[in-house]
Amino acid sequence: MIRKCEVCGRDFAARRSTARYCSPTCRSRAHRGYPCPPSKAPATPAPGALMTTDEVVGVVERAHESAADLSRASLLTPSPLCLSLAAAASKIEDALRSEGL
Numbered sequence: 001m002i003r004k005c006e007v008c009g010r011d012f013a014a015r016r017s018t019a020r021y022c023s024p025t026c027r028s029r030a031h032r033g034y035p036c037p038p039s040k041a042p043a044t045p046a047p048g049a050l051m052t053t054d055e056v057v058g059v060v061e062r063a064h065e066s067a068a069d070l071s072r073a074s075l076l077t078p079s080p081l082c083l084s085l086a087a088a089a090s091k092i093e094d095a096l097r098s099e100g101l
Helices: 024-032 053-076 079-098
Strands: 002-004 011-013
16 A cells, blocks of 8 residues: 655555554654655756757667666566556556557
8 A cells, every 4th residue: 555654755565454654753753753855856857958969869768778677677576566567567568659669
């Protein structure tokens, strides 16, 4: 069962239906009333910044590699997770195919 941590907001695989926190650190932060440190926002590119052809090719290659990695991982994992990994891999492959990449 995938749940969202009440402290940091990350998704985690809960072992029990009553699980509320992703880690002992988040559990102790909640108990003590400490706020979770803000997560670092991804760096946004400068407006008007363009990618070179080599950068675009690299991104597409990494997307194909990640889809292949997910497909391989789906063969080695238990059933519920296997289906999720296979679905994610097929969505990535479909998106790449629809863009002609």
